[in-house]
Amino acid sequence: MTKTQSLWNHGVKTGAIGGVSVLVISLIGMVQSFGKRFIIADVLPMGVTIALIISILAAYLAAKKTLISEKSIQFTNAVISGFVTSGFLAVFVIIGRSVNLRAVFVEASPMLYNILTGGFEGPGGIFFLLAIGLFCGVFSGILILMNDLPRKLTVYSVATIFMMGLLQELILPILNSWDLSVTNYLAGLFYTLNGLTPIGAVLSVVTFCILYLLWYANQAAVKTKYTNLPKATQKKTKYLGLAVLAIILIFLPQFLGLFLSEVLTIVGLYVLLGLGLNIVVGYAGLLDLGYVAFFAIGSYVVALLTSPQIFSFGFNFWQALPIAVICGILAGVILGIPVLKMRGDYLAIATLGFGEIIRILVLSDFLKPWLGGAQGIGSIPNPNFMGFQMVRPQHIYYLILAGCILVVFISLRLKNSRLGRAWMAMREDEDVAQAMGINLVATKLLAFATGAGFSALSGAIFASKIGSVYPHSFNVFISINVVCIVIIGGIGSLPGIVIGSAVLMGLPELLREFADYRMFVYGVALVIMMLLRPEGLLPEVRHKRELHDETETGTETAA
């Protein structure tokens, strides 16, 4: 008897977790504020989509975690989970409609209940809610019953619709910018002003499925063909890929409008910061939470040297840039010296303090005559490239792109060098690294200095892009953002950092409603990543092996 009970345990438990999660995002107002944005126009608001995805995911996990891998039991568990999830919400709606919860939960408004019940009043709404929950459960159950290929197709199709809707503000301006009859037609066919058209949704799924099936059928053939190619040709293919990537990067701003280019520059600045922090955290294993300090120093040095407001030194951007980077490097060394003996958590706290010290110093009245205090420093001239004023974000983009390429190059070169190995050895075991003859003082300071230099470079470009610097631009959240980028993108992985920046910095710019929930979403994302994919979105090959190497260990021991 107890055995059968425990069989359904997972369904109830996971369903409850799903229910609580949906309840939380409802009560903090996410469902409502994302309700104004549509994935499919007038049919599926984004807030509801997120709630649905959570319910489906919970049901799927419930089925997946069922101890006995008998399909019928897994299916039932999924249905139970879906039902429990919606049960939570149903109870919430019933309570909310009879008692006023708004005194405690501001967002628990009739509007929320309307969204949750699909607009039906009274018991009808509750039934609707439960039916939707049941639907989510059954949907997951069917997913479990499916074979691998149809399951993948279904999941990816749902993801395609979600991404197409989510990235509307990215895709639509690109289509519009061409202003050809074809692209205009496509834009009208796929998108309304707010969300996909139903036809657009169907078309995207169909297109995706065809492409995926083609890839699926030919995947093996293509791979073997590639590995059978001679080494030189493989190398050529790689260079060709890089060339294509370069061309795309060079012409990218021409397709994006003003707004998207602006977003791109923000992403780029964070890529620079992320690459710098990657040296400190990813290679050398020194957790630096005050990374914003060097960003601020780079910005202020450029501001002081180029702006006529305080000193009027009259430097131009290109003269100020190297000085800013050198100041950043010096600051990195100066921070590094007192924290040389610190490890792990203590280092994180000390650097966190350093970041705040810089911000508070800049803000202070004492230094106001030199640094501008809370008013900051304005009228920083735009960079001038051979007589050409870099005013628009599209122009700054190239500056940032050049910076990123330089930093990527340096990172790659250092990684496979004596210094890079010393950093990694230090990350693995500081004592043993020292016993291998590695000078810890020099190696640590070089890591801090390199990271700080990259950060200052990013700060310098930031200052000339914005045209003015204020102390409040350099708060601790920038450090947190960069740490999140490095961790979620994949520690030690350069492509991971680019993807991490695009997801964590680019998406919030595209979805303005997101701003209020930014830190909440980061927190949830970090927890989920640590549980499901601790190596990051696009991990370094080595790091991936570190965390998923059970099979490999098996064969090694056997051999």
Next chain:
Amino acid sequence: MTLLSIQEMTKRFGGLVALNALNINVKEKSIHSIIGPNGAGKTTFFNCLTGFYRPEEGEVLFNGNSIVGLSPDRIVHKGIARTYQNIRLFPNLTALENVMVGYHVHLKSSFLGPILGLKSTKMEEERARQIAMDLLKYVKMEGKEDTLAKNFPYGEQRRLEMARALASQPKLLLLDEPTAGMNPRETQDMMDFIQHMRGEIGITIVLIEHQMRVVMNISDIVTVFDYGKMIAEGLPEEIKNNKTVIEAYLGSGDAADSH
């Protein structure tokens, strides 16, 4: 000729005297074993030699020069390398990288060399790689250079750690219980390997060991510690029959024979 000369070395932790006025001379190209009960101060002795602890009193002369008070990385430069009782590899670096880190002291490039892709840096890297590959071959681990260190079975981790220590091309190698946790076969291999190292590379070896069979078979000279003091020193045969040692360390005479 004496390679390492320790004179009146004393190390205290608060009131505890961990090492008490030690006088030890290690001859060049000898295999010198340190034995003693748990807590006798053997590993502390190694930590004092490699610079992780600083002895309060006494002098350590290596090749005629004092190395007391030097930092661990400086001491490696002088030519002393070690392994650890509980293997301490860089677990998430590959076998090759582990050994190349060991060769660190013989490389010069720092920051700009690799960035600018200088020819000298490239040649240096190639040399380091070649030496590391040779060492992996020497410890019978060729073809496994790209495996992460933590994925090796125990015996290979021991050998890899030894390769890493050898990479710094030391004159003196300190081995902290090299056969700990090994079965008789692996132990025999390790003993052969240690003797081979001494014979072929001409390296001087000081080792801490618990297995009497190993100690008696491969040592040229044996030093016995108890409570931080040296209680006996001599040829393996002499130590075997030394009354003080048998009482302090091996217990009764019967037990000694069974080891």
